[in-house]
Amino acid sequence: MTDNTAQDAFVEFEKVQKSYDGETLVVKDLNLRIAKGEFLTMLGPSGSGKTTCLMMLAGFETATHGSIRLDGTSINNIPPHKRGIGMVFQNYALFPHMTVAENLAFPLEVRKLGKSIREGKVNRALEMVEMQTFGGRRPAQLSGGQQQRIALARALVFEPELVLMDEPLGALDKQLREKMQFEITGLAHRLGITVVYVTHDQTEALTMSDRVAVFDDGRIQQLATPDQLYEQPENSFVAQFIGENNTMEGIVKEVDGDLAKVELDGGDVIACKPINVSQPGERTRVSIRPERVEFDKKRLKSGAHTLKAEVLEFIYMGDIFRTRLRVAGNDEFIVKTRNAPDQVRLEPGAQVEIGWLPSDCRALDA
Amino acid sequence: MTVSTKTDQILSADGMPLKKSLGRALRHQKRRALMLVAPLLIFIFVAFIMPIVSMLFRSVENDIVVNTLPQTVMALQSWNAETEELPDEDVYAAFAADIKLAAETKTHTKVGLRLNYEQAGIASLFKKTARKVKKWDIESDGPFKEKFIGVHKNWGKIEIWRTLKVHSSRYTSGYFLNAIDMRKTAGGPKAQPEDKQILLLLFQRTIIMSLVITGSCILLGYPVAWLLANVPLRKANLLLILVLLPFWTSLLVRTSAWKVMLQQQGVINDLLVQLGMVSDGARLVMINNQTGTIVAMTHILLPFMILPMYSVMQTIPPTYLRAAKSLGATDWTAFWRVYFPQSVPGIGAGSILVFILAIGYYITPEIVGGTKGVFISNRIAYSILKSLNWGLGAALATILLVAVLILYWAYDKMVGIDNVKLGG
Structure with a gap:
């Protein structure tokens, strides 16, 4: 799906295809435009083609078909070392036989910069990641987080306009990862660089990115801002992949503009927002976010459609309550409620009625 | 456990010094471990160390x-x-x-x-x-x-x-003096007559040729090891078998095969003559001289260079090369500045192995070396088997052993033996 909102695209994939074995396409018809200064994340399960796209952009893989343009010029035939693209690798790839300062000076040395210029830039890069005193150490003497910062500094030290990051936070623990997410986005915005970031962690993608491209099966399934992606998934893959989601299957009865009637397999008829269904009689998968489901009558808007449900399990998770229900034959229906002083804690076995706004309930492809 | 601050010695619960009770606890384990390795230790001592010591002793015994x-x-x-x-x-x-x-x-x-x-x-x-x-x-x-x-x-x-x-x-000290082309006389050590001076030359030749062989093994082995480490696993295994194939063939057969290849009426000369690159009257002399020894020994010792290099290169992730290229390095710079330094431990391990094996090699120089391509070990064998001058043989062997140990020590000082990796 092409997004044409980026008017003057800095990075552009046009009809790009990639096959390794000549039999299957790993990347199928990729069209993507990335604006200057944008932080774009390629998100998807492993094998979805996101890393291949990144490697094609970096120049380590060649596109089987189509063209990749950087700042208006095709880079298909430019070797990686002439592309001037910074890259942070999954395992940092810091050169173990060089000190931190030598690692940082490496891209400057191969660009034949003078010694004093080199030293100045290396010091500024170390300052940028707050590791001024670590120049003389070897990578093996640094912690994972410190190595991560140095890898970042090394990718930025030669002042590239585009930086690629291949799951750079994958090896860090949760707390450090959240801290680094914040630092990376801060740095990227401060320096005004364009970042293409690859991850399989949806939280990371949502918190860091300006736009997220969700990959599956070699295609971009949806390209949107994080809030659009979460609240308005365009197909059931995206709805399933991003965040938690309740689904119920059924058949479209009628479509009328922004409203569709769907008869669930259990027999109930509910009102939904039609997304990619258009004809009555189509099978559909109805999707609703667990936090948009309401069982407290007082909070339900008048006119909301309700369904009967049985409470199966109540899980206390601290900030939220997670309640598992049986709804229309689905045993895995989840409702999330905030831990507020007046919040009701449902007991297993209780019979309740649940409801939601038709606009929160999206009828997607089956 | 109590800590006595006066003596700064940690005591265990029953008041005994902690070190002593730890030693007692471990003694049983150590004894059992020692008993397990005892048969091998005794075997090595009786069948390896004692004969060597007694042989070395003969170099001074008189x-x-x-x-x-x-x-x-x-x-x-x-x-x-x-x-x-x-x-x-x-x-x-x-x-x-x-x-x-x-x-x-x-x-x-x-x-x-x-x-x-x-x-x-x-x-x-x-x-x-x-x-x-x-x-x-x-x-x-x-x-x-x-x-x-x-x-x-x-x-x-x-x-x-x-x-x-x-x-x-x-x-x-007479045997050692003989071993370095001198002799003991009533008036002190004197040089041997010139027609008898051969051993120093042989030592020199042994070291120089071993260095040449090690060098050619590095040059020929490095690309092979790189290929082994970088092709898909199935192809790598096939290649590895090809590298190991010579190991499964008798040393004598391989050396004799080189004789067939290199001699004046041999395969290579015939081919060159047929191609018109060499005239029939001026066939190349490639055997029974130093060329023969270097060619045959390089081939025979090549696996000992490739295998340590391969196991080190296997541990170098390809992302380093990618990282270097993404930072702006050309293929050559990426290799030379990033890949090569990390493969040096493999070269070091292979070089030590090949050099030490080469310096004491006997069969191959004996068969293809003629008179100009023989090593000091051939002279040792001559002393022990033909002239029955065991003292001289022992003195030569002792000098060879000490030379290897000195080289090993020097290597450790320069490169550091910790940097030598045979794998992992």
Whole structure:
């Protein structure tokens, strides 16, 4: 799906295809435009083609078909070392036989910069990641987080306009990862660089990115801002992949503009927002976010459609309550409620009625 | 556990020093471990260390003269070898008694042989003399000086007595001096006559050729190891089998195959002549010289270079090269600045292995080396098997061993033995 909102695209994939074995396409018809200064994340399960796209952009893989343009010029035939693209690798790839300062000076040395210029830039890069005193150490003497910062500094030290990051936070623990997410986005915005970031962690993608491209099966399934992606998934893959989601299957009865009637397999008829269904009689998968489901009558808007449900399990998770229900034959229906002083804690076995706004309930492809 | 602050010694619960109780707890484990390895230790000691030590000891051992001719050695002490006068009658009388006894126990030939290393002709002199002396009566037949000179005029020459005196000590530096083309004389160490100087040349040649072989193994092995480490696993395994194939063929067969390849009527020469690159009359001499030894040994030792390199290169992730290229390095710079330094430990391990193996190689130089391509080890074998001068052989072997140990030490100082990796 092409997004044409980026008017003057800095990075552009046009009809790009990639096959390794000549039999299957790993990347199928990729069209993507990335604006200057944008932080774009390629998100998807492993094998979805996101890393291949990144490697094609970096120049380590060649596109089987189509063209990749950087700042208006095709880079298909430019070797990686002439592309001037910074890259942070999954395992940092810091050169173990060089000190931190030598690692940082490496891209400057191969660009034949003078010694004093080199030293100045290396010091500024170390300052940028707050590791001024670590120049003389070897990578093996640094912690994972410190190595991560140095890898970042090394990718930025030669002042590239585009930086690629291949799951750079994958090896860090949760707390450090959240801290680094914040630092990376801060740095990227401060320096005004364009970042293409690859991850399989949806939280990371949502918190860091300006736009997220969700990959599956070699295609971009949806390209949107994080809030659009979460609240308005365009197909059931995206709805399933991003965040938690309740689904119920059924058949479209009628479509009328922004409203569709769907008869669930259990027999109930509910009102939904039609997304990619258009004809009555189509099978559909109805999707609703667990936090948009309401069982407290007082909070339900008048006119909301309700369904009967049985409470199966109540899980206390601290900030939220997670309640598992049986709804229309689905045993895995989840409702999330905030831990507020007046919040009701449902007991297993209780019979309740649940409801939601038709606009929160999206009828997607089956 | 209590901590006594006065002595700074940590005590265990029963008041015993912690170190002592730890030692007690571990002693049982250690004893069991030792018992497990004991059979191997004993085997190595009896079958490996003891023979080597005894062999090395032969390079200084020289008790045969003093044991067989004790009275003569004693009597010779008062004789000054620097003078131009023959020893007096005492010495001849003592020698007569010694040689008669030796002839009866048939040990005179051994002394003769031992002294023959130092001065040619002594062996036969001893045999001839002993035959005569056997019939003498030591008590009444004196004086012996004239009688000995009568048996053979050499007993009237000072050289013989000097040799006897110089080599009569229980321990000698003579073999080591011989090993470096010198000899022990009454006037101190002197250089061997020029026509006998060969061993230093052989040492030098052994080291230079081993270096050349190690160098060519690095040049030929590095690309192969790189290929092994970077092709898909299934292809790598096939390649590895090809590398290991020579190991499964007899060393003798491989060396003989090189003989077929390299000789003047051999495969390579025939091919070159047919291609017109070499005229039939001027076929290349590639065997029975240094070229032959270098070619054949490089081929034979190549796996010992490839395998350590391969196992080190396997551990270098390809992302380093990618990272270097993404930072702006050309293929060559990325290789030279990033990949190569990380593969050096493999080169080091392979080089030590190949060099140490090459420096003591025997069979291949023997078969394809001719006279110009032989190593010091061939000379050692000659001393032990042909000339039966075990002392000289042992001295040469000791020098070789010490040279290897010194090189190993120097390598450790320069590169650091921790940097040598055979794998992992």
